Amino acid sequence: MIKILISLILFLMVVFLPVGYNVYTGKTAYIPVLQPPEQRGECVENVMFMRKKHSLLLEKWRDAYVRDGIKRYVSINGIYKISLTGTCLECHSNKTQFCDRCHDYLGVKPRCWSCHNIPEKVAKK
């Protein structure tokens, strides 16, 4: 009986070692800090909407632009050109400190950038 208990405890310790490690080093409390663009007012839609549904909005933009030939987006904040590089990255010029931080944290790998240009990168080339 004691043998089983000891081995069970040992087993659980090994299993929960990574969790313990993260608690010890303080990584569990880590939340990515994003740098929104300075003094540019609100995004295309309101912040809460963008936080939750920006991926869906971008998909809508993609289909509207390519499929239906709609080149402008009208929202309560104004009229915008539908363009990932031209509109989104124009404001969020700090992609590494904004988009990437959250995507990396959540392990999301959007495939936009295999074709769409990142202004910083193009300028460097």
Next chain:
Amino acid sequence: MNRRDFLKFTGILAIGVAAHQAINMLSGSDARQSQKKREKWAMAISFSACVKKEGCKACIDACHFIHNVPEFGNPKDEIKWIWQSPFETVFGDETNVFTKSMLKNLSVLCLCNHCENPPCVRVCPTKATWIRKDGIVMMDYHRCIGCRYCMAACPYDARSFNWREPEPFIKEINRDFPRRSKGVVEKCNFCEERISQGFLPACVEACTERALIFGDLNDSDSEISRLLRTRFSIQRKPHLGTDPKVFYLF
């Protein structure tokens, strides 16, 4: 409801439906007249003007820069939106013994014909390519799975496949137009992104000899409509029934 009421009711209903259709028919003619006709984009290429400047590649350079077309330096991998080919290859059915020697050195400008009846669209399994109402045969690179059925279907060799990642082979990246990724088919889009802003296609704008004429076939006053009415023109492989919208003028 008794029988009499039922007959009354259905009778009134039938009269209502008929009246609705009659009103629609009568007012339809007015509505159709006021509705603006959709454009039907087309291009004409003048042989005589195009050969004036020898070795001129202004249109090709302009197009390939604007659309981030890579240059692999290898004809097997070549990506082409607009290109030159010998007369014999482009108009194989039109040649005979005499034209073969006479037009030996003539290279003809080719691009996607934006067919009225595009075979590439019929074979695409994902609807990544389709014909728009204004006649442009569009590509949605998001949807292309790289099966290359369209390349096999296209009788004009207007489509190219990215065998390798194209980014390192683009000389200078144009920020305003996306690149393509490996495993995607690409082709000329009639500068759809420029037309929507009211500009002419890049090749047409770049041509100093005015050899390329672009316009709306549905507008009988447009330059291209007038030219095609007055000058002799041919299409590539018309017997296939694809009805190309790129015309070659003599």
